[in-house]
Each structure stands twice: as structure tokens, then as C-alpha cells.
Amino acid sequence: MSAQQVLFDAPGPRARRTILIGNIVGVLIVLGILAWVISALADKGQFAASMWTPFLESRTWEFFILPGLGNTLKAAGIAIVTSVAFGLVFGVGRLSHVAPIRWIAGVVVEFLRAVPVLLMMIFFWLALGSSGAVKPQEAPLIAVILALTLYNGSVIAELVRSGVYGLPRGQREAGMAIGLTRNQSLRNIEVPQALIAMLPALVSQFVVILKDSALGFIITYPELLQYTRRLGVGEGNVIPSLLVAAAIFIAINFALSTLATRLSVLLSFRTKGRRPAAQEAVALDAAST
């Protein structure tokens, strides 16, 4: 139900007055909290011009923010591609009619979804670094991508699976009726439809990948947070730097989230079947960092 419409009636004169008073009190409380935060920051000199002028200089952007953002987008971009590939392989694996394949894919996916991404990242970082399999300076990037791929790939595998389960009945029968094998029907008829139905949830998962790339900070991958921290330490403006980094992440992720919402409205007519539940369940997995 749309809560806003239902929890209260169209307000009459008295209710409108109550709402107005509530609104004013609400605004005052919110402004009060903001004023308190701002005055606390101002007390510590966080609004001094010297704290913020570095962001007007081109060298700050050229040597700190843009390289950091570039590395963040590089890690996230590669991880998005590889986790979709991983998700397709294991999602189809979980739908396989060969029982051992189904079980193996199931165990792998459940295991990887239960392990914190950061643990995997630290593991790959140290294991690759000490094994000599990759150059030491490349270990952080590879560790970030591997960890993001394994975790988000398993979430995407679940998306593929629940998407196929959510398809209207008869899609497989139709495929087999025109002479496709079970696998062909899965690949050519069911999975493509499932992906379209799950596109909004898939885009939300990209937000998770982008956010989680900031974990690279902990394993010394020079992404946006790492660069802005360096900037902040150098210029003595740690708080403004972190706020700018956060603002950049919020802007990109907000754009992606908006895209996801638009897509779900746009695609709603193509995804009639026995739907919404699965989409909502998986979208909430987005709570991961």
C-alpha cells in the first residue's frame, strides 16, 4: 500500500493546523541538529577558509581527487563486469538439472555470501603479495577485484536464480516445444528474461560494488578515500576532505539508485509473472557496506 495516502485522511482544517505546527517543530529540530553540528565543527576551525580553499585549486583535483576517483572507478568497473560473469555462471549452475553441479554451485554461493568481503580482500592481498604470483604493487587492486567479484558474483547468481524462478510458468515448456534442449531453453529463453526482470536489483548491486571498493582503503589500494585521506593529512583538512570524498560517492551512487528505480518502473510491464517478492528480497541485500 502507499502508506502516505492511507495512514491519515485528507487533512481538514484542524489536522492541517496540527500538521503545520508539526512541520515547523520538525524544521526547527532538524535545523537545531544542523546548527549544533556546524557550531561544533566551527569551534574546531573546520570552516576556516584554509580548510576549503584546497578544493578550489586545480592541483588538488589533478593529483588527489581525480586519480583516486579513477582508481575507484577502475576497480569497481572491472569488478562489475567480472561479478556479472561469475553470477551468470553460478546462477545457471544452481539451475542445472545435473544434481552435483547444482550442489557445488549452491555451496560455493552460500559460502561466499556469508564471508565478509573485507576478510576475502585481506586474504587475497596478503596471499598474493607473499606468493609472488603478482607484482607487489598490483596485489591490492587484484585483491579488491577478486573479493568484490566473489561476493557480489554470488549475490548476482542468486538474482539470476530467483529471476528464473519468478518467470511465468510455461516458458520452459514453450522452449522445449520448439525443440530446444533444457540447457538451450535456459540460456536462450529463461535467463535473458530473468536478467531483464532483475535489472533494477542488478543496478542496485552495482552500487554495493562501488561502495565496497572503498574497503580497498584498508588494504592500501589507492582509491578515492585513500587519496583524500592523504590530501587531508597533507593540508591539515581531514574532515573537509572526507566530506568531499563522501559527497562524490553519494552523487554517483544516488545517480545509479535513481537509474535502478526508473528501470523498475520502466520494466514493470515486461515483468508481470509471479513477481515482486524476489526483487525486494535481493535488493535489500544491498545493506552490505
Added chain:
Amino acid sequence: MENYLSLFETYNVPAAFWVNIQLSFWAAIWALVIGTVLALFRISPIPSLQWFGTAYVNIFRNTPLTIILAFGFLGLFSVMQISLAGELDDSLFRIAIVGLSLYHAAFVCEAIRSGVNTVPVGQAEAARAIGLGFLPAARLIILPQAFRGAIAPLGNVLIALIKNSTVAAAGSVAAESSSLMKTMIEFRSDLVIPIFLTFALGFVILVIPIGLLTTWASRKLAVAR
């Protein structure tokens, strides 16, 4: 094998997990409180509160947790010199709890809102028809049903929170498991894989029962319609 077992004498692995469990416990309680209030804001008739709830969710949901926890340590603790306890470690621990709570409150809010969406329109209409205002209707009719409908998504948020408690490493909570795993691997690089599997298995054991339990509870407690 003996090599592996000797690790547990040198390093206190259960203690590290205990730190993550404590972080998750307190953060879960605070996130539930803040998230419920935010959800009430978002379904209330008061525009400024609706706006605040929406802004909060959009900001915190789209910020990496790593930044929030790094901000707690680098910003609040180091620059603002905000200390939440006498001892250094306690203070960092509590700041990490604040960060984890603020972040996950946004997801709790969304979970409860999805729970509100499972309550049929007629329930709210009936509540109004017997003369209940917004708060009594929310407290007596809507929220109790919404929480039951929200158990599965709330369980997902709790699972994410437990896994995310490892990110407290970014807030310099050094005693938790991801930091201990890093130390152990650094000193015993011959046992990289067993060490990782130990910690990974620890989280599997923590997380999978919660998933099963909330799935079971969400079916058991679902309001029959």
C-alpha cells in the same frame, strides 16, 4: 596440523569474534531504534520529517561504510577530539558502534517501510474509522504487523551488520577479527589458507543460523491474510 593448532595458543581467535559480536549487538539495537524512528518519519503526515527521513536514507545508504567509520576515527576522534569513554580502546569501540548504527539505520528504515507495504490498506482505514490518530494507528495497528512482515529483510540487515562489523578495522578497532586475521597471516604466512578458512568459517557459523532463523520466523509469524 600441530602448527595450525599452536596458532590458537598464540592468538585469541574467539576473543576477536567476541568483539565483532559485541559491536554487532549494540549497533543492531541502536540501528533498530533509529531506523524505526526514521520509518515513522517517512510515513508521517509531516513534510519536514518525511523530507528528513528521505534525506537521511539517501545519504547514509549511498556512502561507503568505510568512509563513515574512517570519519569516526580520523574526524571525530582525532580532529574533533570527541571521546566516548575514558579508555582509548573503549572510545574507539563506541565510535565504531555509532558509525555502524547510523549506517545500518538507513537499511532498517527501508526494511520496516517494506514491512509497512505488506499491511493491507483496509487496516489503516479501519484504524481511522475507529477514531485512531496517526501515532496510535501506527503503534497499535500498522507497526506490529509491519515488523512481522519485515522480519526477513531485517534479518538480512542484521546479517550484513555482522559481516560489516569487520570494517571497524577502518575505525582502528584493532581487536576485531579482520585485524587479527591480518596480523596472524603476516606472522604465519605459511598458513595463509587455514587462517583465512578459520575466520571465514567463523562467520559462516555466525551468519547462516540467523538467516535460517529469520526465514523460519518470517513464515511462522507472518500475518495470515
